[in-house]
Amino acid sequence: MAAASALYDIPGPKTRGRHRLYSLLALVGIAGLLSWVGYELVDTGQFSYTKWNPFQYKGIQRLLWHGLLNTLKAFGLAAAFALAFGVLFAAGRLSEHRPVRRFSTLVVEFFRAMPLLVMIFFIFVAMKVQPLWALVAGLTLYNGSVLAEVFRAGILAVPRGQREAAYALGMRKTQVMRHVLVPQANRAMLPSIISQLVVALKDTSLGFLITYEEFLHAGKLIATNLDYDLPFIPVVMVIAPVYIGMCLLLSWSAYAVERRGRRSVRLRGGPAVAPAGVPMGSPPEVGEHPVGQV
């Protein structure tokens, strides 16, 4: 805890004792909370046989499995399309032609400002698109726009001299981009890209609201079944760890990449690495609409 050292002294024996007391009190509080939850769970019969019975059936297991696969499918498609969308519009925003730049800026700003769910519903209800493609399209437009800003900020963060040196060598703009700017920006951007993919993965669960048959949708089907005495809590106990586990794995990979990037940056002196999880600072532009990567 490097941050904490500024806030309190290294505790002496008396303070350590006091902290132990606080710790004990906090633990008692947390334990009390947990045991209350446990008591409520048992009291409302959440561990009864009927409520857990459905998970033994092959059909139910297959339903959950298909839901999980559908979630991963939507995520894979959305991630691929969003990355392509992001590259395209980041290039558009960095273009030397004003109409292209204007158009790209408009598209990116609009889709970042719209609630994702409104876009998904619009595509699903008004344009009558299949649930999977409505979900993928919505995720692509939103995450693609955020990624476009990540890419743009990454390219702009490469020290100016790099670009100038490349131009001075007689490279054309595409060459400068491909051989000088993108490879350097890539390393700095990777953690932010992965963090945004975590957001996309979390948002695939919005598909549940437009009847796309993904993981949460499968869970709801089981949870609302009267034959099994409405096993809401057991379904949550099965589904939530899977979702949280998937997102945690991705988050940790972002963290690992960030740490590796920071190490090599210190050795070679490249551009600063954006910390994962912390929203990127607004790109340098006046009247900028802030990004909310949540």
Added chain:
Amino acid sequence: MNVLTANWSIYWHGFIGTLELTAVSAALALALGVLIAGFRVSPVPALRGFGLVWVTLLRNTPLTLLFFIVVLGLPRFGISFPFFTFAVLALGCYTSAFICEALRSGINTVPVGQGEAARSLGMTFGQTLSLVVLPQAARAVVAPVGSLLIALAKNSAIAGSFSVVELLGTYRPINELGYSIIWTFVWIAVGYLVITLAISVVFNLLERRLAVSR
């Protein structure tokens, strides 16, 4: 165009609903966020652990799943509130994890000397944090907190698909009345833009007023 004028009361109701939901959830998220950030930098290991678990769990849970748990799950527990309270709970707790992390990164920007000076005056941890470090940290994180609140306003749309107290939820009754679905959505979009732009403007002003130059 006449979609808006003909259904003004439905739209207005939804717009106010979104505003209320955003404002109350934001208050909860800010209060919880400050508290958990305090936990995470405190000298008491148990509280630090609690803060870490809170942030890690909530940041990696899809908001839809959280709504599912709170709105559909809690009543099975024998806990029943009006829908609005449930929505505030889900949105507030979810956003608090992000607010906590923003604040914590703000605490890291406060020079070490500030804390040391406070301690040398004999201030306790609570005094150092609440009187010296947090006020400066808060000023440093105005911009990120602003984008988090914009995200909160946009996320409140999820509440609309669980119940009709909110702007996105208005499309259903209007759709049933047989109005143009495209224009219905255009006006919903305009409603959200008004809210997010308003937050953005307020926070830009705040940022200019409160910026700390170091």
